[in-house]
Amino acid sequence: MSDASATPSLHESAIRPSEDARRAMDSLRRLVHALRTATRASEKSVGLSAAQHFVLRQLEGSSGVSPSELAGCAHTSASSISEVIGRLVARGLVSRVASISDRRRVELRLTAAGADLLAGAPQTVQERLLAGLERLSSTDRLALVNGLESWITASDLGDTQPVLFFEDETTFRRALSNRRL
Numbered sequence: 001m002s003d004a005s006a007t008p009s010l011h012e013s014a015i016r017p018s019e020d021a022r023r024a025m026d027s028l029r030r031l032v033h034a035l036r037t038a039t040r041a042s043e044k045s046v047g048l049s050a051a052q053h054f055v056l057r058q059l060e061g062s063s064g065v066s067p068s069e070l071a072g073c074a075h076t077s078a079s080s081i082s083e084v085i086g087r088l089v090a091r092g093l094v095s096r097v098a099s100i101s102d103r104r105r106v107e108l109r110l111t112a113a114g115a116d117l118l119a120g121a122p123q124t125v126q127e128r129l130l131a132g133l134e135r136l137s138s139t140d141r142l143a144l145v146n147g148l149e150s151w152i153t154a155s156d157l158g159d160t161q162p163v164l165f166f167e168d169e170t171t172f173r174r175a176l177s178n179r180r181l
Contacts, residue, residue: 048117053124
């Protein structure tokens with residue numbers, strides 16, 4: 001028979017977070033949950049990942065932008081956005097055309113099919129998050145940015161590249177589902 005006093009306990013090195021750390025983790029969990037939920041909803045309603053939907057939205061109303069300009073509008077790097085652009089072009093939702101003013105420059109444009117798809121599509125979670133950030137005072141926004149960057153550095157995650165939300169995961173899930181067919 002086992003000793004009743006030998007109840008399982010947390011390992012000596014287990015982290016017991018402060019209330020502030022718990023609140024930060026809960027906020028991060030809410031964000032991740034909202035992003036995952038939005039990705040699933042976007043895939044179901046418009047057939048695009050949330051990242052693809054967001055990038056398509058950035059092209060809406062534009063007469064043509066370069067991939068690097070689009071990356072700036074989407075608040076990400078050109079390398080991070082290039083794969084998403086490729087998928088949107090392959091689906092006929094975006095076209096790549098030579099610029100009228102400089103034939104060496106490639107411009108991305110929303111196709112009629114892309115515009116039709118967006119016509120009934122809801123706002124993306126990224127748009128909601130960006131709008132929320134803009135509603136913060138500049139002091140609060142700067143404190144949030146500094147705090148997040150410090151947290152990333154303190155967590156030894158500073159080398160992690162910022163990519164569009166869940167785009168790689170969406171690609172992975174699609175590849176798995178295509179193999180099952």
